[in-house]
Amino acid sequence: MKQLIAFLLLSFSTGLAAEKPNIIYILADDLGWADVGWHGGEIETPHLDKLAEGGAKLEQFYVLPVCTPTRAALMTGRYPIRHGLQVSVVRPWAQYGLPLDERTLPQALKEAGYTTHISGKWHLGHFQPAYLPMQRGFDTQYGHYNGAIDFFTHVRDGGLDWHRNDQESHDQGYATTLLGDEAVRVIEQKHDEKPFFLYLPFNAPHTPLQAPPEYLKRYAHLTDKKRQIYAAMIECLDEQVGRVVAALEKRGLIRHTLILFSSDNGGLLGVGGGSNGKLRAQKGTLYEGGTRVCALANWPGRIKPGTVIQEPLHMVDWFPTLVNLAGGSLHQAHPLDGRDIWSVITEGKTSPHDDILINAMPNSGAIRMGDWKLVLNGHITANELQAALVKSAADTRVELFHLADDPEEQHDLSAKHPEKVQQLRERLEAYRAAAVPPKAEDEPADYKAPRVWGQSEFSAAAQ
Numbered sequence: 001m002k003q004l005i006a007f008l009l010l011s012f013s014t015g016l017a018a019e020k021p022n023i024i025y026i027l028a029d030d031l032g033w034a035d036v037g038w039h040g041g042e043i044e045t046p047h048l049d050k051l052a053e054g055g056a057k058l059e060q061f062y063v064l065p066v067c068t069p070t071r072a073a074l075m076t077g078r079y080p081i082r083h084g085l086q087v088s089v090v091r092p093w094a095q096y097g098l099p100l101d102e103r104t105l106p107q108a109l110k111e112a113g114y115t116t117h118i119s120g121k122w123h124l125g126h127f128q129p130a131y132l133p134m135q136r137g138f139d140t141q142y143g144h145y146n147g148a149i150d151f152f153t154h155v156r157d158g159g160l161d162w163h164r165n166d167q168e169s170h171d172q173g174y175a176t177t178l179l180g181d182e183a184v185r186v187i188e189q190k191h192d193e194k195p196f197f198l199y200l201p202f203n204a205p206h207t208p209l210q211a212p213p214e215y216l217k218r219y220a221h222l223t224d225k226k227r228q229i230y231a232a233m234i235e236c237l238d239e240q241v242g243r244v245v246a247a248l249e250k251r252g253l254i255r256h257t258l259i260l261f262s263s264d265n266g267g268l269l270g271v272g273g274g275s276n277g278k279l280r281a282q283k284g285t286l287y288e289g290g291t292r293v294c295a296l297a298n299w300p301g302r303i304k305p306g307t308v309i310q311e312p313l314h315m316v317d318w319f320p321t322l323v324n325l326a327g328g329s330l331h332q333a334h335p336l337d338g339r340d341i342w343s344v345i346t347e348g349k350t351s352p353h354d355d356i357l358i359n360a361m362p363n364s365g366a367i368r369m370g371d372w373k374l375v376l377n378g379h380i381t382a383n384e385l386q387a388a389l390v391k392s393a394a395d396t397r398v399e400l401f402h403l404a405d406d407p408e409e410q411h412d413l414s415a416k417h418p419e420k421v422q423q424l425r426e427r428l429e430a431y432r433a434a435a436v437p438p439k440a441e442d443e444p445a446d447y448k449a450p451r452v453w454g455q456s457e458f459s460a461a462a463q
Helices: 002-018 046-053 068-074 106-109 175-188 213-219 225-250 315-325 342-347 382-386 420-435 456-461
Strands: 022-028 057-060 113-122 140-143 198-200 257-263 297-299 307-309 355-363 365-367 372-376 398-402
Touching: 022 068, 022 225, 022 315, 046 225, 046 257, 057 315, 068 106, 068 113, 106 113, 106 198, 106 315, 140 175, 175 198, 175 225, 213 225, 225 257, 257 315, 307 342, 307 355, 315 342, 355 420, 365 420, 372 420, 398 420
Parallel strands: 022 198, 022 257, 057 307, 113 140, 113 198
Antiparallel strands: 057 297, 257 297, 355 365, 365 372, 372 398
16 A cells, blocks of 8 residues: 555656646736735735745846846846847837847747747837747737837827737727736637646836726825826736636636746836835836846745745746746757756755846946845946947946845945955956847937837838
């Protein structure tokens, strides 16, 4: 009997190890560090909190200061310095996107036998059909290509930016809810014979700050109008997360699904309504408030509830981790910057990184090695770089922080530890020397939005 039990346990554990999970990556847009319940926020996020408590909280998870670079990092497992997308976002008029020679996460997962779906914001290029999601590895697409669309009309700069399978869509409704509807539909229509990858990048709570009246009423007690709308947007997003989990439970898929969540960058303070708590600064900066974000991983039976990960990890790590979990291949033309972090999350191992590049831009950058973080010209924002307001590094400002003792980055130790400054500076300069020149384009003088974004008339007008 004991031998039989041992055999059954071994068979069960082997089966778990070989299981290809369904994978859902939920991405918030401009969510502040302090704006989730598990960080003590005042905004109600019960569904996200439940996922965090039931799995792993990734408390030192890094992304890029703004949207497009983070999404490029997730899609490729490579730092955006490799793509020329390290400075700012793909603007509506941009004649570039994620380079076509990059192998994307959905492409790698399709090769491993997955169906692949995106419901949400793309923001990695739309000026030619080859750059659209369904040409980059997704079987189905729903949502928008640009950032900062109107949540109700789905318009950006006068052009419709709402699409299904890369064709214009005139679906009516609040964007966050529509994206939740589509995510639920994907789960309900899952093919039993194949696992799925669902990428759910919400545009909330990014500006414009807009929310349905029923959510606004829940935060009528907040005196700051921007904060009130922002909070309502987050609660609506959280409810969509709850709907996704409920759909998985209804189909009996919850124990076969890895759910990941993070923000694409830190919260935008003031006009954006966000709060990063005690973390320094905000979106667009190299400080912790711009690049260290809320993140979690949940897989019942595989990730122990109540796990808290304090190891530094980066968005690029999900590419190799997920492809390995899917049984796929990491053999590709371009080398990865990401590392497989599954053992960090499930076994308590240390971070596989010798260093983590926060970003390397012309005249500015930041890097972390262990608990040390170097920031070069941190006062220069991504927007200033894109606008070409900074012409030289004559005003170079170097800051050194020990994050274990000073997570708020209040004490510059560069004068006390010049040897650490030199060590981190040399590594940062090596990344900068290897970087592709940033892609950026000023708004054309005759810029005019197309009737529908990503359609043939825009491509023709751009010639």
